[in-house]
Amino acid sequence: MKKQKLVMIGNGMAGVRTIEELLKLNSDLYDISIFGSEPHPNYNRILLSPVLAGEQTLEQIVLNDLEWYESNGIQLHTGKKITQINRKERTVTAEDGTSETYDRLLLATGSLPFILPVPGNDLPGVMAYRDIKDTLEMIDVSTRYKNAVVIGGGLLGLEAANGLALRGMSVTVVHLAEWLMEKQLDKTAADLLRKSLESKGLKFLLNTATEALTPNASGDRVGHIRFKGGLEIPADLVVMAAGIKPNTALAESAGLHCNRGIVVNDTMQTFDPRVYAVGECVSHRGTTYGLVAPLFEQAKVCANHLAEYGIGLYMGSVTSTKLKVTGVDLFSAGNFMGGEGTEEITLTDSIGGVYKKLVLKDDRLVGACMFGDTAESTWYFKLMRDMQNVAEMRDTLMFGESNIGDVGHQGHNKVAGMTDEDEVCGCNGVTKGAIVKAIRDQGLFTLDEVKKCTKASSSCGSCTGLVEQVLMNVLGTDYSATPRKKFICGCVDLSHDEIRQGIRKEHLISQEAVRSQLGWRTPNGCATCRPAINYYLISTWPHEAKDDPQSRFINERAHANIQKDGTYSVVPRMFGGLTTPAELRRIADVAEKYKVPTVKVTGGQRIDLLGIKKDDLPAVWKELDMPSGHAYGKSIRTVKTCVGDEHCRFGTQSSMRMGVELERMLFGMYSPHKVKLAVSGCPRNCAEAGIKDVGIIGVESGWELYIGGNGGIKTEVAEFLCKVKTDEEVREYSGAFLQLYREEAWYLDRTVHYLQRVGMDYIKQKIVDDAESRKALYERLVFDLKDAPDPWKDFERAGVDVRQFKTIPIIEVESV
């Protein structure tokens, strides 16, 4: 088939990102040509600020070198500005007459700096700050002249002013509004910012409007700037940073509908179906964007449609801002000013130079503005994007997530305070310096890219927040995905929720059906999506969907826990932590017979036999004659119990009996992640029920139920759900909660993550207030677990492939 022709106008960040995404999806569909008016390949415009400040070189900020275009078969026309689009003939023509025809056209023309309409704005020495040319000119001027004036106290203006000051110029920032960065900061934060910049030597004129620029004595370039009211100051260089406007002239001349920007729909298509547009030049649902993160989301959606997959919609973005001035720590996102129907929580320490403001609406965080200490900014931004209910953390919200404890990176919670040698990722030994270097040199933007290139945050994930902060500090904004939408993996552009809904709505009962009907790009998925789909299938359609052992992680396929040397551990199940002399004898016999190197008591009140060869597993299970524990699966793990009222002098309830009953009830339960329970016989809580997914504590008049506890990477204390009277109620309420979690949580979310996402009110409503809903949930759990097979005995029914336990010997080798 003949390839179609794709032409792109504008060789900048949003456009080239779209091409990259397209090539990832399908590299054979189009012959691609790119026109760019700048004489450079695509570079990282964001990093012009550190270049101006002398912290980086131009070579370092190239994102796609010429070799990239060539090796992807892209025809690149640098230094050629397109002046005409003929939509009837489907051609584009450049200033120098170069012309190309297209089947699809992509507009990514960015924006133009806004130049104040004042007399003298065309004098030499008056300029904007947008591209490499401007940056080089500013660097050159700074070596020859003294006085610089920057018009505009926004993000761009302040970064320009900071850079020029570092290059030795005396810089004054002129700003029309009452305070700096009024679109991103409230007055309190802006005042702190001004003070901090003043201490670096910058001068400010707020509430000031420019009237005219006047030439110097010799009349060859700008010499002074005059303001309304008559004040005049010397200026050898005037940088206009008073805003940008979408670059739509070309699109308008081609008759494409524009309204401030080029108007596109949710698939990034303009009013001409052959023409797409992305980047700062577009207007989507009435909004234009001037930061890179949302543009990259647009790029992803646009690429998907260009590749003719036709899935994925761009729904707009929540953006956040961070000023890239070394030594100034500032963050703002969302509705930071507040307003009707909102509440504010603030913290001010004017001596320490710290200010934080959080804006809440309907128990959700909708805005944040911080100065001096932005360590928690990525967490706040995540809460905003996920629209998480924060009612229960209100008291501690201001102090951030870090006061909950976090292990694995020497207790660091703030990257600002870390040196380049400090380790960010304890699992893979990645330092802060290595991450910064990778972001800058390899042009990384997202957490996933950093994970891929440096391995940081790719194992346990506890340092994710730190890596996000490093990204934010280097790039000045947060590049995480669109609100509430995170794709499951690289195989498909669907979120966990969308996959779940698809499985339910279309009544899908096999992996193949899910992949073919929901648009997977890979033939059999990957190690990330397959286990998740398998779980969604069997939990949505129990006794009907086909369990696929090859899509399960090895522990659930071999029903034993893999060890680092490839041997396995076996943890015989002792319901509720109770055992008998006969069982102990059998365990001892097996341990001796199979020369088990290590026998250990676990944290979950079980005995662990470590170091068993895979081929020995069936015999070991048989001789133990006990079901093994799912001590490793995404499933019910253990129910810990304390002694309780059968022996303990403090006991009020029979915790052992309760625990055994619960563990029997939950036998064979698979779940989004591991599930641990504990039952204590009185509030002394010897079974440590406070850090379990479901913790049950006996009191004189019944039982208290706690949910969402976790003792892992982040210790989370379980929250009180309700109090019940009878044993039957304990089973029903805790079963119903676990079923709700099983039905609604995303794969690999622990109960605490699920709880944080949906909020305690929602869970109480489903489990406590609404008896019908509770009963229905409980019944579904019981139905699912009915006749759960014992995978350590009933291989056939449990679908265990026993071939895996037989190593094939080669005998002839000796004779060769």
Place this chain on the structure above:
Amino acid sequence: MSELTSQKKWIQVAAIEDIPILGARVIQAKETRIAIFRNTENEVFALEDRCPHKGGPLSQGIVHGTTVTCPLHAWNINLDKGCALEPDEGCVKTYELKVEASLIWLNSDCLSEF
């Protein structure tokens, strides 16, 4: 094995049906453990059962396309070449095999090195 006798010698190791689809079986050849993989295209591959990262048993991983994901720390290893996919680096020994009449044969020349 000397140059003179370099006529390939094949050993039959298993029937293709013995290997689970998107799974693997392990062959013990003296000290060496070799994993035989099979994918949905009915292609089979033989790799030493030792991940180039920290020696994890690749045979126990999840197989997708022509890749296996190591069960220990999730490196992705290409089954054809035996090399880790980006960003990881390292290769594991591969073995020549052929399928004839649904039987899998391993080239024993490479085995004798051990």
